[in-house]
Amino acid sequence: MTEVRLEGLLKDLDQKAKDEFASTPEVVDKGHNLDVSALPITARKWHKVTDAVAVVADLKGSTKLGTAKWAASTASIYEASTGGVVRIFDEFEADFLAIQGDGAFALFWGDLRYERAVAAGITVKTFSVDLVKRLEDRWPNDPQLPSTGYKVGVASSRLLVKRVGTPRNLNQQEPVWAGKAVNYAAKAAQSVDRHLMAVTGSVWDRVEKNDYLAYTCPCGEGPSDTLWGDHTIDRLPDGDPEAQGRVLSSTWCATHGEEYCAAVLRGEKKRDDVDHLKRAAASAQMREAIWVKAQQERQALRARRAGLSS
DSSP, rough: OOOHHHHHHHHHHHHHHHHHHSOEEEEEOOOOOOGGGGGGGGSSSSEEEEEEEEEEEEEEEHHHHTTGGGHHHHHHHHHHHHHHHHHHHHTTOOSSSEEEEEEEEEEOOOOTTTHHHHHHHHHHHHHHHHHHHHHHSSTTTTTTSOOEEEEEEEEEEEEEEEEEEOOOGGEEEEEEESHHHEEEEEEHHSSOOOOEEEEOOHHHHHTTTTTHHHHSSSSTOOOOSEEEEEEOOOSTTTTOGGGEEEEEOOOTOOOOOOOHHHHHHHOOOOGGHHHHHHHHHHHHHHHHHHHHHHHHHHHHHEEEEEEEHH
């Protein structure tokens, strides 16, 4: 092994930290058109993307898949699971993706970034259910097969990025993403169980305006507004509005999934068969607003009366 001059190394690193903190680096605003291949490695220059959507896929129980009994099968399980998620992210034209052990994350920016990201997340969920069925068919009734499947989280934010690593060695360089999106998406994924997808508040603000994503298809007793449930991402800071998100348990419908996914990716948002649900929701919100206003007026009146009687 090459000899390491530890004292000299630590002094060099300390001097670099001192120089780095002495002045702020340059930040180049790339708007919605970030080019990862053009990121600098030596220059003190970071690139900023105005808004990016992160999708994190986290495989539940993955550490148990690699125990002694499963050593011979671990490679094929990882190839099928992680390889499948990477294929999905690529199909939905992720602008950046990275494998992280048993899972992966993808970043989407530019045109239709929310649509591509959420549709990719739903596809990972759908794939997750099929994957687990394949595992259970391959090793039926085996108590050592862990409860597994993908947990998915989606979040968005502005991001700063720079390529960090060893200059002149591409194998030791990686983009470093500074911003909430990746971290919040990971925490959203951690907050749910397998086969579920959690989205943060800002992502839900976009989803609820898309009829193809917010409402169920006509199958069964549909369409309905029961597709998403309220969900607090408790791993996020208290009071952070992003923590008030939503959770999705459904997968793409076998009958309408292909059609709805294609509509989402074309940028379509409106469906004629859910107008009655929107009117009912608007009426409910109006009644709630009237009720809250009346309650506040009653409380104010009681307070005034208490003041007069004291």
